[in-house]
Amino acid sequence: MPDWSYHTFFKPALFKLTPRKARSLTLQTMNRLVTLPFGHHIIEFFGHMAPSKAISAHICGVETASPIGVSGQVDPKLEGTRALSKLGFGYLEVGPISLEPATKQEIVLHKKGEEIGYSHLHENLGVENTIDALSRSAPDIPVLIKISDESTGKIVTLIKKLEPFADWFVVDSTIDLPAIREATSTPIFVGVSDQKQLDEVEIEDFDGIYLPEGVHNRIGQFELETKIEMIKTVQPSGKPIIASGGVHQPSDALDLIDAGADLVNIHSGFIFYGPGLPKRINEAIAYRYQESPLNQKGWFASFLMGFGVLLAGFIASFVGLTDVLLAPDERFLGMSKEEIQEFSEHLFKFMSHDRISLAGVMISAGFLYMMLAYFGIRVGQHWARKVFYIAATLGFLNFFYFIGFGYLDPIHLLYNALILPFFIYGFIQTRNMPHGSHGQNLHNSRAWRKSQFGQTMFIILGGAFLTAGMVISFIGVTDVFVKEDLGFLQLEPNEIHEHNHQFISLIAHDRAGFGGALISAGILIMLIAMWGFREGEKWIWWTLTVGGIPGFAAGIGIHYHIGYVDQYHLAPAYFAILLYLLGVIYSYSYLMTAKRSPE
Structure with a gap:
């Protein structure tokens, strides 16, 4: 293997x-x-x-x-x-x-x-x-x-x-x-x-x-x-x-x-x-x-789809830090944000926590999509196209989680409708991209040996995100809360349901959406690391390094911001950061090697 x-x-x-x-x-x-x-x-x-x-x-x-x-x-x-x-x-x-x-x-x-x-x-x-x-x-x-x-x-x-x-x-x-x-x-x-x-x-x-x-x-x-x-x-x-x-x-x-x-x-x-x-x-x-870099037809549509995900992540982050709820959410609940805060300040903060966590993952995923489109698909790297469209397809499919939690979010629907044409156009235009790849690695150098460990750390990190996304998605459409969530909320699900029977569906929507985003991000990280590691490919190192920052910053930062600092709950995130740092450090010398000219 x-x-x-x-x-x-x-x-x-x-x-x-x-x-x-x-x-x-x-x-x-x-x-x-x-x-x-x-x-x-x-x-x-x-x-x-x-x-x-x-x-x-x-x-x-x-x-x-x-x-x-x-x-x-x-x-x-x-x-x-x-x-x-x-x-x-x-x-x-x-x-x-x-x-x-x-x-x-x-x-x-x-x-x-x-x-x-x-x-x-x-x-x-x-x-x-x-x-x-x-x-x-x-x-x-x-x-x-x-x-x-x-x-x-x-x-x-x-x-x-x-x-x-x-x-x-x-x-x-x-x-x-x-x-x-x-x-x-x-x-x-x-x-x-x-x-x-x-x-x-x-x-x-x-x-x-x-x-x-x-x-x-x-x-x-x-x-x-x-x-x-x-x-x-x-x-x-x-x-x-x-x-x-x-x-x-x-x-x-x-x-x-x-x-x-x-x-x-x-x-x-x-x-x-x-x-x-x-x-x-x-x-x-x-x-x-290898030929001179190509401008593969369809790459810009893929880039714009990634930019759409990135932009939506920033908008979601702004909303999560300010109003938290949008007008369609308030109509669905039949309550204003002030009424929610009056019922439970912790519940309002918890909803902010879910949305900021989702926003961070979306920003990271959007950045990864854009880098794949520009540095990979644009120059005819078939593996990059494969990663892009596997992850994006899974991202679109998580829209159908609404069947499980019963809330068809019109904003989510509009967002998908806006970026889907770019996805389809890019997919069709790049469908005949030739298979195979090229790389400049010639020697079993120390940097190459070290990179095996760094690559493994990124692959495990992506797999961990993928697994976490699947678990969170499942929880989102079933139990909705875990034990630590209820400890922070100081409420039981039946109390939330009795106050407003739509609350659970709205929170489930946020939780399942976060899980779906994690699945896409996990696939992106895992497959970029699995298929894209080649000596001198600086953009791979920058993509994984920079791409990880928004997700980690938002996911951990919001917990401290709202006071949800259960260390057992945060332990997986700390472990993920460790994998990320080891991957960044051990892959640096191999990926950042200066490229040689084709002989």
């Missing part, structure tokens, strides 16, 4: 298990998730892994969404084929495959040196079990199948059996290539370790060159520099090159591509730096192809 969850939660736990157990647990769990209804959507939701169309590759007549693949050593038992195909890889390597199952390999994880040692590199299920596994759990990306070193006859048999599942084959340079070439029309890559091995085969007998990631009985991978020199050595053949191994950070993959590799497999980097590595590499490649 994404970097923030892998490095913060899963990697520390998995690295306490044996390598084999950790590998099986991870791959089997992810594969089961993919097989569930909407399971692949869950992976996409959390990881947003799909690569930009700008980086697709065409190799020997086969199109891949990305030039980045995953080594067959990551999943020799084919336990996670469908899951791996959802992580942003352009293709999946399988094998090497032999006729009979190969014995289990011993795996040694060298954590300090970030290397993986194997007793041998030929563990596999055997051809029949491989066919069964690929038939049951076929990946939806191209498949590169490596054939184990055996006799020519056995290799021909393997190829014929596996041909329905293979987009390319890899065979050893020491075998009878002409005989293999005659046995299949599927492109054949020949595995070579140096120019001498390449010189021993005829160019017309193969379609591409495969540079292996390691050697038998040797711990670790070829050094990256060695792999780059190998690429330069075999490049004069003019054939496509697949370079396997040695990639631990996006810059490693770019170095191999710059040297002449057409496809790049990752292996140990995937284990040590997580399933987010292919996404980071894809975004680094896409960064090179």
Whole structure:
């Protein structure tokens, strides 16, 4: 899954298990998730892994969404084929495959040196079990199948059996290539370790060159520099090159591509730096192809919708600090604000508390919408559009809470009617925005590592707001008050109802509206943090930092202003501020890094 969850939660736990157990647990769990209804959507939701169309590759007549693949050593038992195909890889390597199952390999994880040692590199299920596994759990990306070193006859048999599942084959340079070439029309890559091995085969007998990631009985991978020199050595053949191994950070993959590799497999980097590595590499490649900032049609309508939310928040804040009630509220109650104050000053202050809290969240949400529209949607960032319209849709839907509490607020209705056209126009105009994203992160720097924690804090904060909004919305249309509210009011619900039977509905309207606003704000914060964290994206840091201030200031400040200072009641808000501050501090150096120019 994404970097923030892998490095913060899963990697520390998995690295306490044996390598084999950790590998099986991870791959089997992810594969089961993919097989569930909407399971692949869950992976996409959390990881947003799909690569930009700008980086697709065409190799020997086969199109891949990305030039980045995953080594067959990551999943020799084919336990996670469908899951791996959802992580942003352009293709999946399988094998090497032999006729009979190969014995289990011993795996040694060298954590300090970030290397993986194997007793041998030929563990596999055997051809029949491989066919069964690929038939049951076929990946939806191209498949590169490596054939184990055996006799020519056995290799021909393997190829014929596996041909329905293979987009390319890899065979050893020491075998009878002409005989293999005659046995299949599927492109054949020949595995070579140096120019001498390449010189021993005829160019017309193969379609591409495969540079292996390691050697038998040797711990670790070829050094990256060695792999780059190998690429330069075999490049004069003019054939496509697949370079396997040695990639631990996006810059490693770019170095191999710059040297002449057409496809790049990752292996140990995937284990040590997580399933987010292919996404980071894809975004680094896409960064090179990014065009000048666009003025995406429809962005300004989205911006104006956000401005409408912001403006309504300021108006609601002014009302909450002054009159508290509007004319439609007084007509609904059949009472003036002076009569309410005469009945209970605490009740009047409590209504002010609800409305100011709502206003603060609206100001924060409006600011987040505006920033997403200007810095994200305007320049064609598909993820920003997705965040905007998911949150805004939920915001509009909370209008229907009135069914639960029975008060159709005409001001709320007018507000929705005014901003809805901007929402619809922006949604329609941006509906064909291309998928994929780009980023400039190249290195596993200290700032990048710290940002994983900061990103996690923001995601938890957004999730906390989302959960709180759901709870408050539910309370708003059911019980309306919590124990601490009644303690401040010094009234029981039946006393309020007996004084005016419309009171509860009006307060429920405010409570449910506040809960609905929190849901939208929580989605905004959570998804901006989940999908928008990229090195040098200063606007993300400013958006989350500035956007949090109005909500916190209003939500906590109004409690002290009216004297509703129950520390148990305020504890969740204090915890939210802690998450916010940790997110701001730990993400600063990564997000505020100066951007480099595309190479």
